[in-house]
Amino acid sequence: MSTACLALAPAAAAQKNSAHQPSASQLNIQVNDDRMTLSMARFPQIYLYGPIDADAPQRFESLVSSGRIKPGSDIYLNSPGGSVEAGIALGRLFRQGSMVTHLGTPRPPKQSLYVNRSALCEGACAYAYLGGLYRWAVSGSDRIGFPTYPAQQTPVPVAAYLKDMAIDLGALTATSAGSAPSTGASSDPTAWLNGDQMIAKGLANNGRQNLIATYKYGQGTPSLELKQADRNGEHEISFLCKPSGAELTTYDTIGAVRAKHIVARELRSYFELNQQETLPQQAGATAVDQSVVLHRIYPLSRLPQLASAQAMGAWVRDRTGIRYGFAFEVAGVRKVLSDFYNACTLATQQHS
Numbered sequence: 001m002s003t004a005c006l007a008l009a010p011a012a013a014a015q016k017n018s019a020h021q022p023s024a025s026q027l028n029i030q031v032n033d034d035r036m037t038l039s040m041a042r043f044p045q046i047y048l049y050g051p052i053d054a055d056a057p058q059r060f061e062s063l064v065s066s067g068r069i070k071p072g073s074d075i076y077l078n079s080p081g082g083s084v085e086a087g088i089a090l091g092r093l094f095r096q097g098s099m100v101t102h103l104g105t106p107r108p109p110k111q112s113l114y115v116n117r118s119a120l121c122e123g124a125c126a127y128a129y130l131g132g133l134y135r136w137a138v139s140g141s142d143r144i145g146f147p148t149y150p151a152q153q154t155p156v157p158v159a160a161y162l163k164d165m166a167i168d169l170g171a172l173t174a175t176s177a178g179s180a181p182s183t184g185a186s187s188d189p190t191a192w193l194n195g196d197q198m199i200a201k202g203l204a205n206n207g208r209q210n211l212i213a214t215y216k217y218g219q220g221t222p223s224l225e226l227k228q229a230d231r232n233g234e235h236e237i238s239f240l241c242k243p244s245g246a247e248l249t250t251y252d253t254i255g256a257v258r259a260k261h262i263v264a265r266e267l268r269s270y271f272e273l274n275q276q277e278t279l280p281q282q283a284g285a286t287a288v289d290q291s292v293v294l295h296r297i298y299p300l301s302r303l304p305q306l307a308s309a310q311a312m313g314a315w316v317r318d319r320t321g322i323r324y325g326f327a328f329e330v331a332g333v334r335k336v337l338s339d340f341y342n343a344c345t346l347a348t349q350q351h352s
Contacts, residue, residue, distance in 0.1 A: 027056040027079065030106040031068055044073045046099075047106035048090075052082030052124045057089035064097060071097045072231070075132065076104030079125035084147075087124030088161045091131025095165060100207070100231060101132025103142040122190065123147055127158070130165050130203065134231050137195035137204035145190040146203070148174045171201035207231050213333035215340050222343035224336065226312075228328055235326040237312060241344035245297040246306075248279070250314035252292040252326055259287040265318035269294050272313040272327060273305060285316045292316060292324070300348055307341035308334075 030047040037045055046069055048060075063069040075094055081087070094101060103119035121129055122145040129135060129144065138144050149155070151173045154162075162169050174189055198204035208230035216223045224239040233254035240247040248271060252259070263285050270280040271294065279296045286293050294314050298306070306312075313327030330337065 023050060026050055026053045027059075027082070028106075029060065029063065031063070032107070033068070033070075043100070044070055045076060046073050047076045047078070047104065048128075049078040049106055052079055052086050052090065052128065054083045054086050056083075056086050057093060060090060061093055064093065069097070071099070073097065073099050075099050075101045076106070076119070077101060077121045077125050077129055078103065078105050078119040079121055079128075081123030081125055084124045084127060084158070087127040088131075088157065090128040091161065091165065094128065094131035095133055098133045099131075100134040100136070101129045102136045103129075103138055103144060118142055121145070127161065130162070130167055134207045134209075135198075135204045136206055137198040138193075139195055143192060144198070145192050146172055148172050148189055148191050150174050168202055171203060211328055211330065211333060213330070213336040215336045215343075217343055220347060222340055222347055224340040226328055226330065226333070228326075230326075232326075235314075235328070237314065237328065239298065239306075239340065239344075241340070241347055243348055245299050246303070246344060248294075248296040248298040250294045251288075252314060252324070253290050254292065256287070256290050259290060259292045262292050262316050262318075262324045263287040266316050267319045269314070269316045271296055271298070272311075272315055272325075274310050274312075275327075278302075300344070303341050303344060307337045309337065 027048055028050045030049075031044065032047070033044040060069070093099075103121050105117055105119050118141040120143050122143075126144055126146045147158075149158075149172070154169060154172070159169055162172070172191065193201070193203070195204065199206065208228060210228070212225075212227045214225045214227075216225075222241040226237045228235050233252065235253065236249075236251040238249050240249075250271065254262075266283060266285050268280050268282045269285040270277045272278060279298070281296070284294060284296075286295075294316075310331050311327055311329050313325055315323045315325035317323040
């Protein structure tokens with residue numbers, strides 16, 4: 001096993017990767033990069049717990065520089081807050097390393113009689129959380145509290161950080177966040193948001209970035225392109241309108257080795273519309289560079305279904321029944337889908 005708990009006293013201790021008893025006054029780091037963790041989660045799991053002190057970013061960065069904390073690691077936060085400046089600095093380190101933020105509690109000692117499984121992340125911790133490239137919303141009894149300020153009164157360093165993290169400043173104004181101080185008046189109330197509220201305000205993305213939908217009309221040929229990145233790779237669905245049908249191509253960009261492995265195990269592949277198999281085909285997937293690629297001709301008669309779709313995706317199923325691929329929720333880009341449908345219908349009618 002390679003699980004180390006670093007109390008993070010001096011930076012030199014962290015660099016030597018020594019194990020210490022957890023500190024109640026400083027941020028502690030527990031690095032879970034043992035074989036079992038990596039085989040199940042694929043990424044190291046890093047637990048940060050305790051108050052965020054001023055030196056915490058330096059000590060965290062030393063572990064990144066030493067290779068103990070790797071790019072893409074899962075960061076689990078459980079902190080009552082602390083230094084806002086340090087929380088922001090940690091968040092910038094998370095984003096620089098394309099890390100993923102969650103709330104979570106560290107593994108308890110074997111001799112522990114009481115285990116608190118609920119995580120708390122407030123103030124400076126919430127700012128650190130926002131640094132995750134992918135940010136998982138709270139669930140269960142976990143709680144996260146975001147500092148809010150009246151409109152146009154957000155401190156300049158905080159506003160600059162939120163802008164750099166692509167967080168809408170309006171989501172954390174006192175009125176838009178719907179927060180209120182628990183006792184008395186306060187110029188800095190805390191917004192305690194649930195998972196749905198975090199996603200609606202763009203504070204969490206549950207492991208995926210925004211879907212990008214692009215409609216084009218070039219030389220009389222309408223086209224549609226849907227792209228989304230998540231922590232597993234980049235994914236794309238494109239349609240090119242032709243008189244014989246819309247040429248459908250999907251790309252699941254997950255790395256050359258993994259793409260070849262999936263194609264070699266293929267039993268059948270299919271496009272998916274509203275969670276229903278569409279255009280299935282045996283041995284229809286190919287590995288091209290870093291991607292698993294599917295090509296199909298989408299019938300023009302089914303374009304209305306495409307325009308009103310809630311979800312679509314592309315999958316490869318292997319001989320054991322396991323499937324590999326991706327899916328997009330497309331209800332939010334309905335106008336782009338309709339624009340393509342209308343243009344493709346008109347173009348094909350003109351050619352008939």
